[in-house]
Amino acid sequence: MFRRREAVPFSFVAESESFRSNVTPPPRERPTASQLTGRTVTGLLIVAGLVGSLLFGLPALESPQSPAHSQQNEASERG
Template sequence: MFRRREAVPFAFVAEADRFRSNVAPPPRRRPSASQLVGRSLIGLTVVAGLVGSLLFGLPALEAPVSPKAPSQAKDEGR
């Protein structure tokens, strides 16, 4: 039987898992005032759309109230 050889030595793969870089990433930029305003307007638009869909959709979800039949209305008066 033939043994299959590894393409990469196991020690190299195990060592790669432990490698840590000593170079720190650059600090994140703070968003500008216009970016903050834009993000808040987008958020408010999404929330307003959800609230509006609830306000318009709730009446459609209610069960319709059927008026009493004319024969039943006459029986109640007797």
């Protein structure tokens, strides 16, 4: 339940902030042409799917005109 904290010398903490490793990480691998093409095609498919769903979804979001309203328009046009 109680945590036991050990004293750490201040000089050790100060040195740890300025520590730099002399080991360099390996260079990153460059993506191949097929990987770049695959990423591009995947991105375009995602964008096309979003645009398509928006185009198909917009008519469903429009408020339908009530039949009573259209009958009133027809009656006013006749008379």
